[in-house]
Amino acid sequence: MAAAKTPATPLLRVEGLSVDFASPRGAVRVVEDLSFHLNAGETLCIAGESGSGKSVTALSLMGLLPKPGGRIVAGTALFDGADLFMLPERRMAQIRGHQMAMIFQEPMTSLNPILTVGRQLIEGPMRHLGLSRAVAAQRAVEMMDAVRIAEPKRRLKQYPHELSGGMRQRVMIAMAMSCHPKILIADEPTTALDVTVQAQILKLMQDLQRETGTAIILITHDMGVVAEAADRAVIMRRGRAVETGPVSRIFARQEHDYTKALLAAVPKFANGERAPEPLPDEVPLLDVRDLIVRFDVRGGGLIPRVTQRVHAVEKISFDLKPGETLALVGESGCGKSTTGKALLRLVPSHGAVELRGTALGRSTRDVKAWRRHMQMIFQDPMASLDPRMTVGELVAEPLVIHGIASGSEIKHRVAKLFDRVGLTTEQMSRYPHEFSGGQRQRICIARALTLGPQIIVADECVSALDVSIQAQILELLKELQDELGVAYLFISHDMAVVEQVSHRVAVMYLGQIVEMGPTRSVLGDPRHPYTRKLLSAVPIADPARRHLAREAPEGEVPSPFRPVDYEPSYVTLQDVGGGHFVSAA
Amino acid sequence: MAVLKALFQRKLALLGLIVILAFVILALFAPWIAPYPFDEMHKDGLTDFGSPLPPSAKYWLGTDTLGRDLLSRLIFGAQATLIVAIIANTIAVAIGTLVGVTAGYLRGPGGSALMRFTDLMTAFPALLLAILLAAMFNPSLWIVVIVIAMVNWVQVARVTYTETISLSEREFITAERSLGAGAPRILFRHLLPHLVPTITVYATLGIATTSLTEATLSFLGIGVQPPTPSWGNMVNENQTYFEVAPWLVFFPSGCIALLALSFNLIGDALRDILDPTLRGRH
Numbered sequence: 001m002a003a004a005k006t007p008a009t010p011l012l013r014v015e016g017l018s019v020d021f022a023s024p025r026g027a028v029r030v031v032e033d034l035s036f037h038l039n040a041g042e043t044l045c046i047a048g049e050s051g052s053g054k055s056v057t058a059l060s061l062m063g064l065l066p067k068p069g070g071r072i073v074a075g076t077a078l079f080d081g082a083d084l085f086m087l088p089e090r091r092m093a094q095i096r097g098h099q100m101a102m103i104f105q106e107p108m109t110s111l112n113p114i115l116t117v118g119r120q121l122i123e124g125p126m127r128h129l130g131l132s133r134a135v136a137a138q139r140a141v142e143m144m145d146a147v148r149i150a151e152p153k154r155r156l157k158q159y160p161h162e163l164s165g166g167m168r169q170r171v172m173i174a175m176a177m178s179c180h181p182k183i184l185i186a187d188e189p190t191t192a193l194d195v196t197v198q199a200q201i202l203k204l205m206q207d208l209q210r211e212t213g214t215a216i217i218l219i220t221h222d223m224g225v226v227a228e229a230a231d232r233a234v235i236m237r238r239g240r241a242v243e244t245g246p247v248s249r250i251f252a253r254q255e256h257d258y259t260k261a262l263l264a265a266v267p268k269f270a271n272g273e274r275a276p277e278p279l280p281d282e283v284p285l286l287d288v289r290d291l292i293v294r295f296d297v298r299g300g301g302l303i304p305r306v307t308q309r310v311h312a313v314e315k316i317s318f319d320l321k322p323g324e325t326l327a328l329v330g331e332s333g334c335g336k337s338t339t340g341k342a343l344l345r346l347v348p349s350h351g352a353v354e355l356r357g358t359a360l361g362r363s364t365r366d367v368k369a370w371r372r373h374m375q376m377i378f379q380d381p382m383a384s385l386d387p388r389m390t391v392g393e394l395v396a397e398p399l400v401i402h403g404i405a406s407g408s409e410i411k412h413r414v415a416k417l418f419d420r421v422g423l424t425t426e427q428m429s430r431y432p433h434e435f436s437g438g439q440r441q442r443i444c445i446a447r448a449l450t451l452g453p454q455i456i457v458a459d460e461c462v463s464a465l466d467v468s469i470q471a472q473i474l475e476l477l478k479e480l481q482d483e484l485g486v487a488y489l490f491i492s493h494d495m496a497v498v499e500q501v502s503h504r505v506a507v508m509y510l511g512q513i514v515e516m517g518p519t520r521s522v523l524g525d526p527r528h529p530y531t532r533k534l535l536s537a538v539p540i541a542d543p544a545r546r547h548l549a550r551e552a553p554e555g556e557v558p559s560p561f562r563p564v565d566y567e568p569s570y571v572t573l574q575d576v577g578g579g580h581f582v583s584a585a
Numbered sequence: 586m587a588v589l590k591a592l593f594q595r596k597l598a599l600l601g602l603i604v605i606l607a608f609v610i611l612a613l614f615a616p617w618i619a620p621y622p623f624d625e626m627h628k629d630g631l632t633d634f635g636s637p638l639p640p641s642a643k644y645w646l647g648t649d650t651l652g653r654d655l656l657s658r659l660i661f662g663a664q665a666t667l668i669v670a671i672i673a674n675t676i677a678v679a680i681g682t683l684v685g686v687t688a689g690y691l692r693g694p695g696g697s698a699l700m701r702f703t704d705l706m707t708a709f710p711a712l713l714l715a716i717l718l719a720a721m722f723n724p725s726l727w728i729v730v731i732v733i734a735m736v737n738w739v740q741v742a743r744v745t746y747t748e749t750i751s752l753s754e755r756e757f758i759t760a761e762r763s764l765g766a767g768a769p770r771i772l773f774r775h776l777l778p779h780l781v782p783t784i785t786v787y788a789t790l791g792i793a794t795t796s797l798t799e800a801t802l803s804f805l806g807i808g809v810q811p812p813t814p815s816w817g818n819m820v821n822e823n824q825t826y827f828e829v830a831p832w833l834v835f836f837p838s839g840c841i842a843l844l845a846l847s848f849n850l851i852g853d854a855l856r857d858i859l860d861p862t863l864r865g866r867h
Contacts, residue, residue: 344763364767371765383756387862388778398764431861447764 010037011182011215012061017075017085019056019239022068030056032239034075038183043209043216045226045247048236049262049466050437054219057236058185060085061217062102063092079183098128101176105188107168111160117171118156121178128179143174146211147204164556165332166197170204177208187219194331195493196553199537202229203552221466223266224496224539227251228548235259248543265467266541267496272523276325278503278579283356284319285487286343286374286455291316291351293335293342293511297561311560312338313349314511314568320455323481325488327502327519329495329534331557335511336491340457343489344376355454372402375448379460381440385432391443392418392428398450417446421476438469445476452484459491474501495538499523504579507531510558512571517580527582591858598854601847608844612663619657620645624812626652637830647832649823658814659836665726665808665815669733669799670844674791676734681741682777682784688742689749690772703742711736711798712805719807729808733795741787745780752779781859785852793845816841 019031031053038044046054059065060072061084077084080099084092096102104110112120121143122136131139137156144152147170160168169189176184186205190198206229209216218229226233226247233250235243235258243256254260268274293313298304313335320326328336342349345360345367353360360370378384385394396414399405405413415425421442432440441461448456458477462470478501480486492498498505499519506516507528515528526532533553540547562568571583592598611618621627630638630652638648646655688699715732722728752758753776761771800817802808809815816837823833857863 341759346759346762368765368767371763376760376763378756378760380756384760386757386761386775388860389774390861397761397766401765401767401770433862444760447760451764 011040011079012038013076013078014057014061015076015078017057017060017077018073019053019060019065020071020073021056022071027071030070030239031060034234034236034239034241036234036241036244038215038217040182040215041209041213042231043206043218043229045218045220045230045233046236047220047223047226047233049221049468051238052236053239054221054236055187058102058187058217058219062096062100062185063087063089064096064102094128097124097176097181098179099181100183100185101179101181102185102187103169103172103176103189105191107165107172107192108160110172111168113160116157116159117163121156121171121175124175124178139178140174143178144171146177146208147171147174149174164559165193166200166556169193169197169201173201173204173208177212177214180212181214183215183217185217185219188221189218190225191220191222194557195495195539196331196533196537196555197557198225198539199548199552200554202539202548205229222539223263223467224541227541227543228539228546235262251541251543262467263541265471267467267471267494267500268541269496269499269538271535272499272520272525275499275519275523276501276503278518278520279321279324282321285322285324285356286320287352287354287357288319288343289317289352289354291339291342291349291353293338293347293349295347306564308561309564309566311511311562311566311568313342315351315570316506316508316511316513318506318513318516320487320489322454322487323485324504325481325490325502327490327492327498327505328508329492329498329505330508331493331534333510333557333560334508335560336508337459339508340376340459340489340491343457344374345370346376368402371398371453372451373453374455374457375451375453376457376459377441377444377448377461380464381437381444382432384444385440387432390429390431391435394432395428395443395446395450398447402451404451413450414446417449420449420480421446436469437465438472441465441469441473442476445473445480449480449484453486455487455489457489457491460493461490462497463492463494470497477501495523495535507534511560511568512583513573513581514571514583515581516573517576518578521578521580525580527576527580588855588858592851592854595854597850601850601854604843604847605851608663608667608840611660612667615661615664619654619660621654621657623658623661623814624653625657627654628652630654637826637833639830640832646836647830649819649833650826650830653812655833655836658819659816659840662814662816662819662837663840665799665813666796666817666841666844668726669729669808669815669817670792670795673730673733673799674737674788674795676730677737677791677795678741678784678788679738680734681738681787682745682780684738685742685745686749686772686776686780689746690753690768690776692750700742700746703739703746706736706739707743709736712802715802715805715807724807724810726809729799729802732802732807733798736798737791737795741784744783744787748780748783749776752776778859782856785856789845789849789852792848793841796841796844 015035017031017034018029020027021030034057046057048054061077072085075085118140121140125131125136125139140156141152144155149155149167149170190201193201205216220226230247232245233247234241237258243250243259250259254263291313292315295310295312296306297308297310299307328339330336338347341347343353355373392414395417396410399410399413418425418428423439423442462473465473490502502519504517505519505522506513509530515522515531526535536551537553573581574584576582630648637650638644640647644654649655684699684703688696711732718728718732758771758775761775796817799808799815800821803815803818804821809818819837820834827834
């Protein structure tokens with residue numbers, strides 16, 4: 001017994017938890033013999049890659065396993081003198097939201113869209129604490145204050161869609177904390193949020209914990225978040241705990257090989273030091289001048305009028321050299337993905353795009369020809385592959401569309417591509433759903449390579465992947481660049497990945513580039529306040545360098561929605577030396 | 586061919602296929618298969634009080650109110666019913682899908698115009714159209730087919746329209762565009778296969794409703810003229826005798842239900858066969 005180390009009995013003690021899920025091929029064990037404990041007032045991280053069983057563990061504790069399908073086959077969870085797994089549903093319903101509360105990854109889908117925030121906030125206290133409506137409403141205002149939402153009275157009357165993503169997650173936290181739970185389970189609470197907002201939410205959770213003493217179980221795949229937020233961690237893999245212990249110890253010396261490999265795969269942010277050298281000056285391959293993308297937002301009615309306009313991209317200019325990787329970074333709504341799509345003419349745009357001095361036209365034929373020079377890889381490989389075609393057909397499609405090859409020539413070329421991206425030719429007749437996430441992204445890469453493009457737009461192409469897979473895909477992209485000289489426009493929100501792969505970085509804010517230059521220089525010596533803010537919010541996978549709880553940046557991610565008559569003001573970039581440009585404003 | 590083979594491997598779908606095939610054979614060879622002519626009023630076909638006869642050794646399914654053999658009428662009735670159910674429905678689903686998918690993919694003014702036209706057709710009275718056509722041409726089964734096709738496509742168009750809109754927002758459609766795929770390829774290779782489940786549901790639902798619409802139109806003197814039978818008009822003309830002679834309604838409506846069910850079984854199987862993610866799970 002570890003009784004000597006943990007003087008008080010732990011708040012929650014889970015012993016030998018095993019969970020089965022029904023599948024067409026019989027029951028599958030998703031959690032196997034998992035044991036851990038949670039002390040009062042501490043933060044325990046359950047960390048692991050997808051399929052490790054971390055979310056299932058949380059759902060089991062809350063009695064929320066999907067029914068039918070999920071089944072606890074063994075184990076106990078002692079909480080407050082009772083075994084949670086043996087309690088009847090009626091009793092669990094009293095514990096949920098009262099003594100144990102949970103927040104989820106996607107605050108938009110876990111809030112009821114047709115009820116006001118206030119209405120949803122008073123429900124719990126009225127039900128569990130027996131408060132009257134008036135007292136609960138007063139409590140709701142206090143909770144909104146506690147989660148640092150300004151103008152709580154006005155916000156309480158709003159509906160979830162009227163709030164920003166960060167604010168919605170604050171509301172979720174307010175709801176979860178409103179009955180002063182002893183345990184808060186947070187399942188990937190910051191994964192869907194921007195990095196600056198993530199830092200704020202992590203800080204908020206730590207502040208609330210200090211004020212209320214609530215113990216937190218934080219479930220995450222992000223080792224940076226583990227290092228920043230947890231006291232102790234359970235590292236899970238394929239349903240089993242491979243390593244448990246204090247975070248400082250786990251990061252300093254790993255006892256298990258898997259933990260070692262996992263931490264080794266995490267890209268470590270080093271303020272630009274690890275970035276590749278910038279390429280020597282050369283005639284640019286791609287030249288983009290004053291690119292503008294705006295979307296009209298229309299109201300209802302028979303002939304809808306334009307009510308608002310999204311200023312997604314506002315006069316950005318940049319170039320790309322052969323074999324170079326330029327990263328576009330920024331937070332959601334900054335226009336980085338739209339820029340990529342505009343270059344491929346997938347969204348209407350203004351401005352000049354030139355490939356080796358030849359301007360890109362706008363006719364269907366020009367655009368089709370352009371696709372042979374420029375291709376795109378998307379964030380979610382499952383979503384970007386037609387599920388009803390075999391992967392062989394999918395990779396062959398570009399050849400068919402452009403009439404490049406036919407018959408056995410197609411098969412031959414596709415086989416070569418499969419081989420090049422690390423897949424076997426036998427896999428060609430299978431369907432996308434039969435592959436893992438990393439393999440699917442390889443298929444997407446093969447598809448993008450089919451036409452032999454000189455430029456590939458990679459839109460968050462590794463952010464949906466587990467870190468170990470992410471490292472392999474980045475390595476593949478690097479190899480292809482060395483071999484074929486292809487240039488990447490690498491769109492990403494992950495600074496550590498950007499540092500690792502890109503020669504140059506452009507930071508976008510509200511549709512404009514505010515800072516651009518060699519990665520080493522921009523990440524090592526950020527000049528623009530927004531770049532600094534962005535970099536200060538990056539979680540660092542080293543508990544010894546914890547900083548988010550102290551210096552989480554303030555403020556919301558601004559929205560690019562504007563009134564119809566809005567006239568944007570443009571920033572001018574100034575050279576501060578060595579090709580490092582900063583907005584003068 | 587692979588699809589057909591997969592269909593044969595599913596017992597329920599095979600059953601549906603056999604039933605439909607049986608109905609088609611009955612319709613094609615009705616004069617040879619039916620025990621009596623459909624319009625012969627048998628002298629011994631009514632009771633002494635003039636009521637229809639229940640099923641017996643001579644009249645397997647009984648007789649109707651005019652003393653005609655119900656089995657013979659059902660067999661001949663299959664002709665009109667199958668023509669309407671299959672042809673009218675297929676045309677309706679084809680028009681509906683074409684309009685819906687085109688409008689959903691085009692969006693913008695073109696798509697809007699198509700959908701406003703669809704709305705207009707929703708409000709268009711089917712009976713008026715039928716009577717108009719009947720006045721211009723001789724009443725015939727083909728007018729019924731045209732009327733049903735022109736009226737029933739509207740719902741299919743509405744549903745495929747909304748589905749197409751949500752599908753074209755999916756990333757794999759953007760990915761296809763980024764490869765340089767043109768509209769026809771995206772529409773027919775990538776959008777349409779995903780609409781098959783919806784389309785089959787509407788097509789099979791349509792079988793039963795079109796049979797009854799046909800009966801209504803025939804009742805108004807537009808479609809099949811008495812004494813020629815169709816399952817729909819057999820249900821229609823006999824429903825008032827339901828309490829005294831339930832078999833008069835039971836057998837024709839049972840046939841309609843069986844036809845709809847068979848199409849449904851095939852539709853379900855097709856949906857599963859065409860969806861690779863469901864393969865190997867039946």
